Amino acid sequence: MQVKRFFAADMRQAMKLVRDELGADACILGNRRVAGGVELTAALDVQMPPAGQANPQLEQELRATQAKIAAARSELDNRTLEASQNGQLFAAANAAAERKPAAMASRTSTSPADQQALDAMRAELHGLRELIEVQLGSIAWGQLQSRQPQQASLWRRLQRLGLSAELSRQMLERVARINDPRQAWRLLLAHLAHAIRIPEQEVIEEGGLVALVGPAGMGKTTTLAKLAARHVLKHGPQGLALVGMDSFRIGAHEQLKTLGRILNVPVLQVDPGQSLSQVLAPLARKKLVLIDTAGLPANDPALRLQLEALANRGLKVKNFLVMAATSQGQVLKAAYHGYKRCGLAGCIISKVDEAACLGEVLELAIGQQLPVAYLTDGPRIPDDLQLPKSHQLVSRAVSLQLPEEPSEDVMAGAFAGLYQQSTLRAG
Structure with missing residues (x-):
């Protein structure tokens, strides 16, 4: 029997090392968490059925492991419940006898040793779950290919x-x-x-207060410039105004003022301590007001204040999340969850010309039911701003599929x- 240990950062990488070293016939004997990742012990002496077919021995082993996990979880829940009950008993006793709080705490609170045991059990359960998921995924994929x-x-x-x-x-x-x-x-x-939603009416034709939101680097200001130029070319500058909420990025206001001079439209800035409603009040007669926002970190208190201002129901601001098609899926999800608090009317997909794949950004739009209002596919203003069509987006995604x-x-x-x-x- 050939037995080897494998070390990796996570369970999937460890399983790949096992397959590369011992092949698909290797049997996992055990796993545990170690400093820096996980350790797998594998052996090569189990005869597996042809690829794609079910493995009764492995499935039996997995069911036994699941039973162990269930028992371990039950024990963990019991210990947690016992610790909680001890804490409640301590609180009641402490109210009745305030003279001995330290003594009661030492007897009823969870000791460091118990807490370490609970943490170790949680880590072991997590490792077992990862192992089961990886093995079940391999089995399911093999069966699908066969059947x-x-x-x-x-x-x-x-x-x-x-x-x-x-x-x-x-x-x-x-x-x-x-x-x-x-x-x-x-x-x-x-x-x-069919799953991709497109607004019935173009955003700049519908008018009103339109804010572009999203993290830094998504292309909000460039997209706003394209929207403003598109509106001026179709309707002239009279009904348009620009508002900047970005007082954090160096040169942000100057960039917006330059755009305003080129298009001959007014530009207003929301200064620190000034409310958005005060700045918007003189622009009540404008058909379209485009609002450029600051791309702030999720933990920045200023972001919360900005989102609260945009979520003000009295203003009726339509907020559009700008999502760069070059961003990873996790970054896009984080952006959505960070900015959905202000109420999102839809999204704009930017930097399509730089993207290697459109699947992740389209999936977020589909999963969160965000209408795709525009897409941008180049630096030219306003030429590289497109009204999307769902079938064209899918065709583009197919053309950008992995080779x-x-x-x-x-x-x-x-x-x-x-x-x-x-x-x-x-x-």
Whole structure:
């Protein structure tokens, strides 16, 4: 029997090391958390069935591991409950006998040793869960390739677009009964296009107060310049005004004033200590007021004040989240959750010309039901501002798909992600 230990930063990387070193027939004997990551102990003497078929021995092992996790979780909950009850008893006793709080605390509070045991148990449970998810993902992907090769091929193509496993699963459920691969793929893209919402009326035609929000570097000010120039070319400068809320970035106000001089439109600045409603009051007769905001860190107190001003129902500001197509999915999600507090009317996808993939930004728009008002695909003002069409967005996403097929590890990881989603929903 060949037994080896593997060290990696996380469970997925450790599993990849095992497969690369010992092959797909390796058996995981144990795992534990260590400084800097995880340690796996693997052996090579278990005969596995052909790839893509179910492995009864592994599934039995996984079920046994799940039972151990359930028992460990029960023990952890009992210990936590006991610690909580001890804390309540201590509070009651302390109210009755204030003379001995220190003695009671030493007897009823959770000791450092118990807390270390609880932390160790949590870490072990987390490691076991990761291990089960990775192995179940590999099994599920292998079975799909064996039993439904057409579905597996569609899975790969959706992964090349940059879509998550969860959205891919939802889309594939809609074409599960289509036998022709080409028809199934065309129908998949049609469903994807249908899921992208587009505003019925163009934003600058609808008018009102329009604010562009989002983190720094997303292209808010450049997009605002394109919107302003587009409006002036169609309707002239009389009905337009610009407002700047960015008093933090050096030169931000000067940049906006320069744009105002070029377009011959008024530019107002919201200074520190001044309310947005005070600045907007003289602009009540303007058809369109474009508001440029500051891209502040999520933990900056000034961001909260800015979002509260934009969320003021009396002002009726329409806030559009500017999302750079070059940003990673996690960055886009963080931006959405950070700015949704002001109430989002839709989004604008920027830097499309620089993007290597559109799947992640489209997925966020679909998942959060954000209408895509515009997309920008170049630096020219206002030429590189486009009114989107859902089918054209999907076609562009297809043209930007990854050139190579995703690896087996990537696909197994995608299926492991589905198990994580199901665990979160169950919790």
